[in-house]
Amino acid sequence: MTEVMVKPIAAVVMSSPTRNSAxxxxxxxxxxxxxxxxxxxxxxxxxxxxxxxxGEGQFxxxxxxxxxxxxxxxxxxxxxxxxxxxxxxxxxxxxxxxxAYHVIQSFAxxxxxALDPDDPDDWEEGHRLGQELARSLAGxxxxxxxxxxxxxxxxxxHNHIVIDSIDKATGKSFASSNVKHSxxxxxxxxxLAAQGYEQRNELTSTGWELKEKSEQRGLDxxxxxxxxxxxxxxxxxxxxxxxxxxxxxxxxxxxxDFDGYAEALAGVGVVVEKRGKKGRGLTYQMKRRxxxxxxxxPSPSDRRRASRLGRFAMLDHVEExxxxxxxxxxxxxxxxxxxxxxxxxxxxxxxxxxxxxxxSESAAALAAQWxxxxxAEEMMAEARRAGFEAAxxxxxxxxxxxxxxxxxxxxxxxxxxxxxxxxxxxxxxWDLQKRRLRTPDRGAMRSAGMGYAEVDAAIxxxxxxxxxxxxxxxxxxxxxxxxxxxxxxxxxVSAPAAADTTPAPAPATAGSRAEAPSTSEVRTAAPHESxxxxxxxxxxxxxxxxxxxxxIDERWRAQLAAGEPLDxxxxxxxxxxxxxxxxxxxxxxxxxxxxxxxAKLAEARRAVEVHQDKALxxxxxxxxxxGDHAWDGEPSTLAELRHEATRRELTSREKALxxxxxxxxxxxHEDGLERPPxxxxxxx
Numbered sequence: 235m236t237e238v239m240v241k242p243i244a245a246v247v248m249s250s251p252t253r254n255s256a257x258x259x260x261x262x263x264x265x266x267x268x269x270x271x272x273x274x275x276x277x278x279x280x281x282x283x284x285x286x287x288x289g290e291g292q293f294x295x296x297x298x299x300x301x302x303x304x305x306x307x308x309x310x311x312x313x314x315x316x317x318x319x320x321x322x323x324x325x326x327x328x329x330x331x332x333x334a335y336h337v338i339q340s341f342a343x344x345x346x347x348a349l350d351p352d353d354p355d356d357w358e359e360g361h362r363l364g365q366e367l368a369r370s371l372a373g374x375x376x377x378x379x380x381x382x383x384x385x386x387x388x389x390x391x392h393n394h395i396v397i398d399s400i401d402k403a404t405g406k407s408f409a410s411s412n413v414k415h416s417x418x419x420x421x422x423x424x425x426l427a428a429q430g431y432e433q434r435n436e437l438t439s440t441g442w443e444l445k446e447k448s449e450q451r452g453l454d455x456x457x458x459x460x461x462x463x464x465x466x467x468x469x470x471x472x473x474x475x476x477x478x479x480x481x482x483x484x485x486x487x488x489x490x491d492f493d494g495y496a497e498a499l500a501g502v503g504v505v506v507e508k509r510g511k512k513g514r515g516l517t518y519q520m521k522r523r524x525x526x527x528x529x530x531x532p533s534p535s536d537r538r539r540a541s542r543l544g545r546f547a548m549l550d551h552v553e554e555x556x557x558x559x560x561x562x563x564x565x566x567x568x569x570x571x572x573x574x575x576x577x578x579x580x581x582x583x584x585x586x587x588x589x590x591x592x593x594s595e596s597a598a599a600l601a602a603q604w605x606x607x608x609x610a611e612e613m614m615a616e617a618r619r620a621g622f623e624a625a626x627x628x629x630x631x632x633x634x635x636x637x638x639x640x641x642x643x644x645x646x647x648x649x650x651x652x653x654x655x656x657x658x659x660x661x662x663x664w665d666l667q668k669r670r671l672r673t674p675d676r677g678a679m680r681s682a683g684m685g686y687a688e689v690d691a692a693i694x695x696x697x698x699x700x701x702x703x704x705x706x707x708x709x710x711x712x713x714x715x716x717x718x719x720x721x722x723x724x725x726x727v728s729a730p731a732a733a734d735t736t737p738a739p740a741p742a743t744a745g746s747r748a749e750a751p752s753t754s755e756v757r758t759a760a761p762h763e764s765x766x767x768x769x770x771x772x773x774x775x776x777x778x779x780x781x782x783x784x785x786i787d788e789r790w791r792a793q794l795a796a797g798e799p800l801d802x803x804x805x806x807x808x809x810x811x812x813x814x815x816x817x818x819x820x821x822x823x824x825x826x827x828x829x830x831x832x833a834k835l836a837e838a839r840r841a842v843e844v845h846q847d848k849a850l851x852x853x854x855x856x857x858x859x860x861g862d863h864a865w866d867g868e869p870s871t872l873a874e875l876r877h878e879a880t881r882r883e884l885t886s887r888e889k890a891l892x893x894x895x896x897x898x899x900x901x902x903h904e905d906g907l908e909r910p911p912x913x914x915x916x917x918x
Contacts, residue, residue, distance in 0.1 A: 364393030800861030
């Protein structure tokens with residue numbers, strides 16, 4: 235098995251929220267005092283549609299869209315009153331919500347896994363890793379800005395990542411728990427691992443070796459004391475001498491644990507102690523000699539923490555040195571001779587490893603063979619299916635059979651297509667009713683219990699027989715005929731009864747009105763029960779809309795089957811949201827007509843908004859009320875009708891027409907009438 239080579243990387247991350255994204259973005263992109271144009275950053279890019287030059291505008295527009303652009307005023311300490319010594323405050327306006335999150339990703343500049351701040355290739359790699367971290371944090375619908383810089387105090391390659399707190403798709407705010415330091419660190423390490431890097435976590439604010447301002451002065455004093463210039467004075471402290479003694483011990487290979495390291499330091503006049511709750515900190519003390527040559531009592535100024543000396547003196551480097559010495563000691567130690575039992579065990583272990591590798595190779599070869607056999611079986615099955623369809627295709631009649639003039643009954647020829655199988659074909663009701671296309675519905679046939687092969691064979695036989703009428707079509711025709719006969723029977727029975735019992739018309743009086751069913755109501759009595767009746771809503775406020783949909787589904791279906799005009803009054807006040815909720819349970823033809831009606835009403839509304847043609851809009855609404863849903867330019871598919879009915883915004887062409895139409899109107903403020911410019915031949 236080939237091992238994947240990983241590259242070391244040393245990087246840290248930190249984060250903080252901000253209520254002023256404009257200030258944060260300006261800090262990341264704007265040059266500091268004294269910098270030339272373009273010196274502030276070496277790379278800048280956006281995630282999820284963010285453009286660096288317009289990032290703040292995009293963030294602001296997104297906040298306005300989701301109504302999270304409010305502000306608040308807070309008091310912040312601004313200084314101190316010199317006369318009273320009391321702190322002074324000023325009012326600062328900031329966002330009412332957190333506007334963005336600031337993530338800083340910084341890479342080491344030296345050591346293992348460092349990125350060179352002077353190498354443009356390392357700039358590009360650091361920027362790419364920043365983009366990957368931004369994508370992991372921002373997701374698919376949150377804008378983010380990534381700016382790579384090398385102009386910091388430490389000179390490290392680092393990224394400023396600004397993440398918009400508002401999701402542009404849902405309006406939800408960013409979860410601050412995602413940038414909690416422990417969570418953010420794990421996310422960062424996972425991103426680096428996915429990019430082929432191994433996190434070393436060696437980046438700290440401490441350089442490899444640090445200096446103090448008075449280091450040279452202290453070294454000069456110590457050199458004069460060593461030369462005997464002032465024998466009566468004690469040995470002076472020197473920061474440089476302390477570091478030199480520690481380096482000398484680190485180069486030694488005679489110790490293999492921390493206690494040995496401490497003894498070696500004591501031999502050169504240095505005391506080391508562990509500090510901190512976890513014992514990861516180190517403190518070094520330089521032992522100074524007095525005039526008599528003995529060590530004197532140490533003072534606090536003789537002590538320095540390892541972080542003040544440099545990383546070479548910190549515990550991580552000390553442990554690496556101890557590990558190095560232990561490995562050298564193990565290599566130098568003579569290896570004991572192996573006994574016969576140990577040799578047999580080693581040989582057995584090698585043999586086991588060889589057998590395991592051989593079994594693994596055999597298993598891989600067997601799996602590959604099985605895969606080849608499976609593919610061969612699939613190819614053979616596909617070939618058998620193709621041959622079956624070719625055999626079921628209608629053959630060209632030969633001249634001899636044409637001259638015989640012998641008629642063959644449907645399905646009676648054993649070598650021909652199976653008529654009984656072809657009779658099982660179910661057609662697509664939508665294509666048949668709206669487009670007059672007889673298209674097989676494979677899904678309906680599968681729902682009826684037919685297998686995939688049986689469906690393919692039935693369709694092939696049906697086409698071979700020149701697409702005869704199927705059992706499904708005959709059943710549909712019978713159902714429509716029963717619906718028409720039921721409507722006619724109801725009308726014939728109701729008409730004589732109404733003629734016998736209805737009295738002569740009397741003059742209408744206040745408060746009284748004759749209540750009799752209209753002819754259209756009698757003729758549109760529903761002969762079937764809508765599936766919606768089984769979906770009565772539990773909320774009382776939704777019952778009225780549900781009852782309206784039930785009546786529309788039952789009556790319109792009967793009217794469509796009988797070829798009668800639709801009763802537009804039933805759909806008065808129907809909302810598109812109600813139609814979308816119950817559409818799946820409606821009859822297909824009824825749903826199509828309802829979407830035609832909704833699209834026509836939407837077109838009437840746009841006729842007023844775009845063309846200011848109220849007469850046309852009123853005419854279209856009157857046609858809808860009469861059950862006429864056709865209009866010029868209406869879409870032909872259900873999806874397009876649904877889109878036209880539900881869209882609220884105007885298209886770019888409609889907006890242009892609307893702006894031109896409004897510009898052509900001139901308002902006379904004296905009489906309040908609108909006239910086109912230059913009306914009546916008046917000069918412009």
